[in-house]
Structure formats: structure tokens, C-alpha cells
Amino acid sequence: MTFTEKVVNLKDVDGLSWMEIARKLNCKRDKARSAYRNYYKRLDRTSDRNETIEFDDSGNVACATAKSPRIKTLEQLIEACKIDLTVWKVDRYVANKWEVGAKDRNKQIGIHPLFQIKAWLVRRNPEPIFPIVNPVSVSATYRNPPKPTRSVKSALVITDPHFGYSRDIQNASLTPFHDRRVLDMALQIAEHVQPNRIDMLGDWLDMADWSDKFLRSPEFYWTTQPALIEANWWNEQIRSVAPNAHISMHPGNHDERMNTAITTHLLAGYSLKSVDSEFPAMGLPNLLSLESLGIEWTGNYPDDGDWLSDTLFLKHGDVARSGSGATGKAILSKAVTSTVYGHIHRRELISKSIYERNSTRVITAFCPGCACHVDGRVPGHKTAQEWQQGIALIEYTDTMHTITPIAIEEGRAIYNGELFEARDRLGDLKKDVPDWNWT
Numbered sequence: 001m002t003f004t005e006k007v008v009n010l011k012d013v014d015g016l017s018w019m020e021i022a023r024k025l026n027c028k029r030d031k032a033r034s035a036y037r038n039y040y041k042r043l044d045r046t047s048d049r050n051e052t053i054e055f056d057d058s059g060n061v062a063c064a065t066a067k068s069p070r071i072k073t074l075e076q077l078i079e080a081c082k083i084d085l086t087v088w089k090v091d092r093y094v095a096n097k098w099e100v101g102a103k104d105r106n107k108q109i110g111i112h113p114l115f116q117i118k119a120w121l122v123r124r125n126p127e128p129i130f131p132i133v134n135p136v137s138v139s140a141t142y143r144n145p146p147k148p149t150r151s152v153k154s155a156l157v158i159t160d161p162h163f164g165y166s167r168d169i170q171n172a173s174l175t176p177f178h179d180r181r182v183l184d185m186a187l188q189i190a191e192h193v194q195p196n197r198i199d200m201l202g203d204w205l206d207m208a209d210w211s212d213k214f215l216r217s218p219e220f221y222w223t224t225q226p227a228l229i230e231a232n233w234w235n236e237q238i239r240s241v242a243p244n245a246h247i248s249m250h251p252g253n254h255d256e257r258m259n260t261a262i263t264t265h266l267l268a269g270y271s272l273k274s275v276d277s278e279f280p281a282m283g284l285p286n287l288l289s290l291e292s293l294g295i296e297w298t299g300n301y302p303d304d305g306d307w308l309s310d311t312l313f314l315k316h317g318d319v320a321r322s323g324s325g326a327t328g329k330a331i332l333s334k335a336v337t338s339t340v341y342g343h344i345h346r347r348e349l350i351s352k353s354i355y356e357r358n359s360t361r362v363i364t365a366f367c368p369g370c371a372c373h374v375d376g377r378v379p380g381h382k383t384a385q386e387w388q389q390g391i392a393l394i395e396y397t398d399t400m401h402t403i404t405p406i407a408i409e410e411g412r413a414i415y416n417g418e419l420f421e422a423r424d425r426l427g428d429l430k431k432d433v434p435d436w437n438w439t
Helices: 003-013 018-025 029-050 074-080 180-193 224-241 257-265 326-334 426-432
Strands: 052-058 061-068 088-103 109-123 153-158 165-167 174-176 197-200 246-249 295-297 306-309 312-314 338-340 347-355 360-368 390-396 401-407 412-415 418-421
Touching: 003 018, 003 029, 018 029, 061 074, 074 088, 074 109, 153 180, 180 224, 180 390, 180 412, 180 418, 197 306, 224 426, 306 390, 326 347, 326 360, 347 401, 360 390, 360 401, 401 412
Parallel strands: 153 197, 197 246, 246 295, 312 338, 338 360
Antiparallel strands: 052 061, 061 109, 088 109, 153 390, 165 174, 306 312, 347 360, 390 401, 412 418
16 A cells, blocks of 8 residues: 555544654655645546536435545535535435546556445425416306296105004003104194195005904904094194195005905995995095095005106005015116105105106106004014105106105104104094093
8 A cells, every 4th residue: 555545544534633644654744644635636637537416306306416536425415416405305315435446647557436425305395296276266247046936836745654553452442553743743744834735645544454364353353433533533634734735545455455345245335325425335535524624535546546747646556575675666667757656664765767869857766654653563564674654745847846755753854954843642632532542
């Protein structure tokens, strides 16, 4: 190792002072300092050919690289690249060292070290990659819309109360199949809305004691008369709260049980009428005094259908499928218009689109639920069966309609932003009709 190389090594590697180097090499300080200075002068001339310094700015990230014998540290790299540390932050860096051969001024080949320092940086405050989305302010002209047409009508739909009872054999108390809470909710909403129509979609009576389909329990006997009386009591109230409404009652399969029993067991009495009545003496229109209340009887179950408008058909229904939505799906598979039905005691609302040559029509199958109890007391009902209570309000014109289901849960319902709660009507019933042991 030459004298100069020893000086450079002691100074740069060991970090000795000039006095310590002079003692160690047994020379004067000026000689050691001069050798060190001349070494780096020669090295600078060589490094000009070997040195590269780069700074690549790619938006929110940057890379600084130096290959040089004089840039050995991260701090020197930052200074050489003039990196503003208030803008950039060092994410990571690496330092490498290797040796190259170079001629000195005496044309002697010497070994010189080279260094590579590379650093990756990120912006302290990242710039958006995409253009900034600024709030938009548009001067818009608002035109007052025309007043809505007044030609829209409304219909309240109630279905499947199943007026009937289980009669206690010991004290003759009557436990109702129909839920008075649901019926009172219908009364309140009818009074609130004043609909143009009220449509009762069948199974108004249960007629458990008239059926041959199931084994008749003794608790069901002698319950038809009180069922007729209470059904009429409620019908009178419906008429009183909506005096101007058109009210129609559809027959259901339970309402037909009386006709079926007469046809089976007393054929001679089938369709007997009073000389001044169009309805059979043993028919619901006569027994419920519908004519006196101005309630239309549609008759002819299961073909009891009635058009609410050109686009909406009402009926009790004779299709029942297990599973939520299954009945509506079955009805839609054959329907060509929207249909509102009862019979299944489930809330269903299903729609489909029909694509025609120049237009698309949407038709709907809808069941509002039922007005009977859903706790298992109605004959043929299991406690875990999929029954739900509800009514509906339909707003319509001749060519379109909107169905608003009104779900009823434990005598409570929300409609049009208001909470309706059922009243206890048992006291009123006992006061008006005291001859029966209502419960």
C-alpha cells in the first residue's frame, strides 16, 4: 500500500486526526495533508467520468440515485439531488460500494472506490392522481308543476275475517276466530281516508259447523247465529264511517259451505227465496241483510271477480300454494292483468313485466293478508303456519293503480305517516248485543 493510500485509509476509514496520522506514519502533518488533498484532486478528475446523479419524480413517489466516489451517505445524496425534505420523506434507501481501476497523473493504474446510494421517497402531502372533483353549482330554473289531477279514486280492501267462534261447552262463551283489532283498524282507516270503495274479498264467515271436509268439533256447533250477528254489527259500522262508499262483498270458499251443505243434505231447500227477495233465504246476502246496508253481493264463487279498473281485477281466489310468494307466482303465470286476491291469509306482492310490440306492461299479484286471528285458533290453521294480518288501500284511475299494503301487527299499523292502534271493542259489542257471551 502506497503512502497516499495509507493516509486516505487512516483518515477516511479510521477517522484519525492529522496529528495522529503524522505520528503513525512518522511524517509531517503537512505532507500527509498534501498527499490526501492531491489524491482527491486526481479522484475528482476521474469521478467526473464515472459519476451519475439522477432524481426521478413520478407524482407521489420519487427515486434518487448517485454513483460516485464522493457521495457515500444518504445525507450527501439528498444534498446532491437538492431534495426538499419538507416536500419529500425518505421511505427507504440502500448503499453499495465497489472498486474501479483508474490512472493517476503519472499514468500509474490505481484502485479507487466507488459508491452507489439509492433512496426511495414519498410526498408528505400526496397530490391527487385524477383531477380533483370540485363541488358543482348550476343555476337551474324550477317550474312549478301543474296541480295533480283529482280524478284518482281509492278502495279499501279487507279479506278473510272468518267470523266464527269456538263455543265453550260449559259456559257458552264465544272465543272469536275473527280478530276485532284488525276490523277496528279497518274502521279507523276507512273513516280517515273516506275511500270511494270498500271491497270485502270473501270468507267473511268461517262456517266451521257447516263443513263436511273436516271432523267437526262440538265446540263449533251453534255458532252460526252469533257469527251472523257480530258480522252484521261490524258491517253496520263500516257503512256508518263510509256512508258514501260503494261497498261490495265477495263470496269465499268458506262462505259457500252453507250452499254446499244444503245441496248435499237438503236439496229441496236449495235456492229457496222469499217472494220479495232476489237472494236465497239461506244465503249470506239475506242472512247478513246486505241490501239494507247498501252492500253489493258479487256472488258466483269462484267466478266472483270484479274489475276495480281497466287494469286491476279483484276476487277471493281459489289458488293456494305452500311457501311465501308461491301463490302470487302461480297466479302471475296465467294472469294478463293485475289481480288482488284473498284466500291464502298471507301478505304477497309480486310483479312481472310483459313485453309487447310497442310497450311494456307491469302486472301485479297481491294479497293483503287476513283479518282473522293467526295464533292457531282458526280451524285448519297451525301455529307455525305462514299467515299474516293486513288490509290494503288501492289508489287508481281507469288506466293505472298504486297498491299500498297496510301490515297489521298486534293491533297496530302505520299508514301515511301515522300510527293507528286498535281499540278494545268488546265492551261496545256487549252493550249493543247483550244476549250472547262474547269474549
